[in-house]
Amino acid sequence: MKPATAACSLALAFFSMAPAFSQSVAFTFDDGPQLKAMPRMNPQARNAALLAALEKHHVKAALFVTLGNGADRPEGLALAKAWGDAGHAIGNHTVTHLDLNGKTTTLKQYQDEILACEAVIRTLPGFKPWFRFTFLREGDTPEKRDGIKAFLKTRGMRNAYVSLDTSDWRLDSALAKVLNEHPDADLAPFRAVYLAHLRQRAEAYRNLSRRLFGRDVPQVMLLHHNLINALFLDHAIQLFKSMGWTIIDPETAYRDFVYSLDPQRPSPGQSLLISAARSLGYRPENWERLLDDGDEEIKELKRKGVLSAPAASD
Template sequence: MFRFATLRLFVLCLLAPGAFAQTVAITFDDGPSLAATPRLTPPERNAALLAALARHKASAALFVTAANGATRPEGLALARAWGEAGHALGNHTMTHPDLHAKDVSLGAYQQQILDCERIVGPLPGYRKWFRFTYLREGNTPEKRDGMRDFLRTQGYRNAYVSLDTSDWRLNDKLVEVLEKDPAADVAPIKAAYLAHIRQRALAYRALSQQLQGRDIAQVLLLHPQVLLLHHNLINALWLDDVLAQFRSMGWTIVTPEAAFADPVYRLQPERAAPGQSLLLSMARTLGLGKFEGWERLVDDGDYEIAALKQQGL
């Protein structure tokens, strides 16, 4: 199920003490985006995200999809602002292709990483961290093993996510509503979004305890949990509330570096098609099956969207 070296790490994780507060690291994918949205321009969205992090004295990581904006001077300046503010920058490919797609070859996908690095690598704060697009790590042995070899030889770490969210789905709903009516009351979407983040956080914490016998640092798109969010309108508007909610839950926000130092993030689950949240991948590798609450972790926000429809949105 795990290779020998990673199996030994897995045992070490199980033996690690769990008597500490849950921690979470904040990461963002797909930025910086120059796409137009209601209410905020691209620079305003970027500034709002950075301001919220600054208010909470939180150090985060932005995984750059270069063609979303960083290939243009104005977009590259937005990415540079993250590094200059003390945040980390990582690699999320040039154009966000799907490694599992039949028309995306292993070589083409690897070239996307190298091309992105040429653009973002010179910026302050750049780390040799790579996050797989769609959190898909290869659906054939050639792609899976080829990517593991490539990342190792290029000096990249797999920037796993443990606390995956469907913020993008609720962002789509937010933009849809505001494009129809710029003055619309979006308080129900905000409430649904914060409830969604809370539900995912608690569910992944419970799963980490089930799998590891302890809290992990969660990386939010876990042991410290690593949280995945996106560089989009919903977070530009309400990231401050997300961070405040974590603090009200008693969670401590840590740096991505601190989270990735947890040995759980060096595991390599041995699955035919690894990916998604590291915790979900571990659960499937270990044969956990359809554990209690798994449906809400893989529904892409269907529960929240259905609830909003019942409210007329």
């Protein structure tokens, strides 16, 4: 093939692929608003920092409320309302964050918690009939799985799937542990591993969506209402922008047909894309890195000495 023809073919290939390869992501935050005391920032400051980062980048996100973490008290409800007032969506994430796969958890208990959470959050601006499963677990028996699906359908509630799962909660726990022991600890190593973790998961789930669907599915990313996001959300949004991703609102993402799929979920607690892959018997190369709990990043913090317990010098 002559060089000119080759270049022309490449250009054609590029342009024909371009429309299908345009990546977007919606940001969602679970377990909030969180009134628990943390080092460095009080609950109001954490909530304000999350909202300020979203506002700065004109991002509309979703907050999935776990009522018992704060919104059952006036000071917590005020924090949740601030999300609705700012134009973000408000969804349901139970009262006590109970586990539907727990052997002692009954379908009735789980449904009652959904109703109790809804009774409060439906008064807020931005309320959506969206339900985010706790631990992304949808039931350990056919009775629970079928029962909860029927319950959500009857009430007109959407299963607010996650496609881009992260382990921000694991890094947040490590950060809190270090700051509780050393309040002035350097935050830079945590920011570095947090951003590396988001990039790794984002790229891996993008590859998985291409393998499964032949295109870039609008991703719905799971983060939490916690300290690490309050500190670094601005950087996280900048990271996605630098990767060329478009940030969209969750409602737009959920319009994609992928979010109306109902794959078999033989293994609980995972992204919709993982469930879809399992249903098809497909196992990507980097499977382990998608399923771990940020183990590599925790190892990296230990390698840097950030997480070691320096018994000799302390």
